[in-house]
Amino acid sequence: MSNDSWLTRRDFLMKVxxxxxxxxxxxxxxxxxxxLAASITRGEGKAYFSWVPLGPVTGFPEGETRLxxxxxxxxxxxxxxxxxxxxxxxxxxxxxxxxxxxxxxxLGCPVRWFPQSGLFLCPCHGGAYxxxxxxASGPPERGLFEYPYRVENGIIAIEAGELPTPGASADLGRxxxxxx
Ligand code: FES
Numbered sequence: 575m576s577n578d579s580w581l582t583r584r585d586f587l588m589k590v591x592x593x594x595x596x597x598x599x600x601x602x603x604x605x606x607x608x609x610l611a612a613s614i615t616r617g618e619g620k621a622y623f624s625w626v627p628l629g630p631v632t633g634f635p636e637g638e639t640r641l642x643x644x645x646x647x648x649x650x651x652x653x654x655x656x657x658x659x660x661x662x663x664x665x666x667x668x669x670x671x672x673x674x675x676x677x678x679x680x681l682g683c684p685v686r687w688f689p690q691s692g693l694f695l696c697p698c699h700g701g702a703y704x705x706x707x708x709x710a711s712g713p714p715e716r717g718l719f720e721y722p723y724r725v726e727n728g729i730i731a732i733e734a735g736e737l738p739t740p741g742a743s744a745d746l747g748r749x750x751x752x753x754x
Contacts, residue, residue, distance in 0.1 A: 624648075626734040628673070631725055634665040639687045639705065641676075644734060661721060661732065662687055662694070664705065673732050674707050675719040685718065694718060 624647035634640055639662055646657040660676040662685075674694070676684045683698035693710060694703040701712035708717040721732035 624734065625724065625731040627729050627731045628661070628663060629730065630728050631665070631669065631671075631730050632728070634663050634671070634730070636665050636667050639664040639689065641687070642673075644732070646734060659734070660684065662718075663730070664707075669725040671723050671725070671730060672707060673721040673723045673730075675721065677719070678714060679709070679716050679718055680712070680714040 626644045626647055628642040628644055634642075641660055642663045643658055643660050646653070646659045649657050662674040662676060664672040664674070666672065674685075678685050678696040678698065678701050680696065680699060680701050683696050685694040685696045685701070685703065687694050692705045694705075694707070696702070696712065696714070699713050701714040702710040703714070703718050704710050706717075707720060709715070721734060723730055723732045725731075
């Protein structure tokens with residue numbers, strides 16, 4: 575084996591090694607960069623704070639609270655069925671509503687509305703909320719989270735995309751109608 579061919583083979587293996595390392599680095603760095611960029615740019619996308627219709631207001635009788643579902647506008651390919659989101663719609667009177675996140679403010683279990691007792695009850699740890707979403711008892715430290723809503727042409731829509739969380743609740747309150 576000549577010295578030249580040995581060098582050529584060494585060069586070739588070195589180039590393959592560099593290419594392989596570059597691919598591995600890209601495979602590791604790109605998802606991390608996308609994750610970090612998403613936390614910065616997420617509020618700038620159109621979908622993140624889209625107004626999502628829940629249906630005609632006539633579907634929500636005055637004085638009652640009903641379950642509604644909507645498709646979360648902020649969809650990731652891996653979301654699957656989880657983009658179908660539920661919320662509780664309380665029609666107080668006329669165009670005056672409250673739209674509650676279905677998730678308990680404690681650890682996020684879905685709460686259920688019990689019209690007989692006028693309470694939202696959480697099956698996980700016994701959290702309870704009054705009909706206006708304020709905390710009644712149990713481990714939750716606050717009331718149910720609310721979505722900003724608006725009524726146009728007889729259709730109620732909510733500003734959806736981001737599930738309300740303690741960190742975001744102040745934000746939601748500033749942009750939408752006053753919470754209970
Ligand atoms: S998740 Fe509802 S009380 Fe804990």
